[in-house]
Amino acid sequence: MTELVIDRLGHRGDGVVLQPDGKSLFVPYALAGETVDVDLQGGTARLNRVVVPSPDRIEAACRHFGTCGGCMLQHVAPAPYGDFKRRLVIDALADRGLTPEVGETRLVPAQSRRRATFAGIMAGRHPFVGFNERASHRLVSLDECPVMKPDILAALPALTALTGLIAPRKGGLDLTVTLTTGGLDVSVAGIAARDVDRLRLPFIELAARFDLARLSAGGEAIVERRAATINIDGIMVTLPPGGFLQASEEAEAIMGELVTAAVPAKAKRVADLYSGVGTFALRLARHAEVLALEGEAGAVAALDRAARSMTGRHRISAERRDLARRPLIDKELEKIDAIVFDPPRAGAAEQSQWLSRSKVPTIVAVSCNPATLARDLRTLVDGGYRIDTVTPVDQFLWSSHVEVVAALRR
Incomplete structure (x- = not known):
């Protein structure tokens, strides 16, 4: 058994000890500043007990915490927990030389995952x-x-x-x-x-x-x-079997609020890229005509059916398109007043290259992966965009993952 003092909280939610040889030792479920008793097993450590706890430590909400791999951060108090999620975003952007102001983390309640x-x-x-x-x-x-x-x-x-x-x-x-x-x-x-x-x-x-x-x-x-x-902004959408859906209705509502607020009211034609079943397209259609592009046929069909049923909103054109292979390009982008994109974890590298050369006044980027988001934002900034707002959204409660909404202007 060995006693260690934890230097910081790592990006995966583990406590990190910087060793004399410069390497990092990771201690699951330990917090910065704590003195802990561990068993060392090669390059890993197993937490036996907390000798001197951090003031940020609280009682975990679940009896399975520490065994179940679904949660890493139930033992962190709400304020430092929100700061941890925000720091994930700040650090990912900094790795790409980006230093915008990052807003406070928007938190979701317990028992909200649907x-x-x-x-x-x-x-x-x-x-x-x-x-x-x-x-x-x-x-x-x-x-x-x-x-x-x-x-x-x-x-x-x-x-x-x-x-x-x-x-x-x-x-x-x-x-x-x-x-x-x-x-x-x-x-x-x-x-x-x-x-x-x-x-x-x-x-x-x-x-x-x-x-x-x-x-x-x-x-x-x-x-x-x-x-x-499911109900998306008052419109009923029938999900395709096994199709993608935002994990939390509360987080979806927060992201929808951030995205629609970032798109100027004067925008008449908006493109929603990687649109899924219409998380943003159906909301954006309150004020603008929407071109919704998505690679999954089932999601496109679901959004098209929902769009045909809505009243009092602008037209949504839902089309199937693999944006990694066939991104929206220069001539097409000339017709667009604002872009929203919410790609898979791999990000939107190819599409971002085309966007960076466009004259679209507003781009709103949504991502569940701060690292690939930072890469794509770097491309857009290098093309002349400025980052206006960045907001972390805690869709993935007590995990080391975070959703992000970033608005950019030209």
Whole structure:
């Protein structure tokens, strides 16, 4: 056993000790300034106990904290926790030579996550569903979860029965549950397409027994007892099976507020790139005509159906387009008054190059990855844009991830 003093909190939420050789030693669940007792195992450390706690330390909200790999920061008080998320953004931007003012982190409440993905495996003859332990393939059986909406946790019996029905002897399943206005929407990944037909009747029986709104596999809705709809700014949108959705309705509302506030009222034509099912497009259509571009066919179809049903808003043109391979380019950009883009974690490198050479007056960048966001913002700044505002949004509660909304002007 060894006593150490923690120098700082690292980007992944671990305590960091700077060693005499200049290397960093990471201590999970330790906070800056704490004296801790650890077991050293090669280049890693396991926390035994906190000898002198930080004033920032609080009691964790969940009995599984420290075992379940879903949360890293339940032991941090709210104010320093928000500062940690803000620092993630500041440091990522600084790595690219960018030093804009970064606003305070917009926090979401506990039990706000409306979407979660569980792992399902067979432990011998018994189905088992849970989250992975930290840095392990072992699963944690959950009795509680302060991150998710209670209805999501209540789906565990259905997921366990589903795992027992279809899980392979080796490997496992990814079981994604979304709480919709119609009820629980469950999507299964890890099942072979050839098995879907033979499982159709058991799926129907299971969905009825557990009152699931929809049960999908391989991107196909096998059972749809009620529409799997969500409300986006007053417009009902039917989700594509297994499609992307912002994890928290509260975080989505904050991001929607930031994005729409950043787009000038005088903008008549706005492009929403990587538009998904319309998180921003449906809001932007209150004041402008919207060109919504998205690579996933199911999301494009969902947004198109929703747009056709809305009244009192401007037109949304929803088109399928792989922006990594075919970005919006110079002639097309000449017609646009403002751009919003919200790419996957890999960012929008190619599209940012074209945007940097454009004359679009306003660009709003949304990202769940500060590192790739910083890269793309660097490209835009080098092209003549200035960063107006940057706001972290804590969509991923008690994790080391953060959402960011940045507005730029030319």
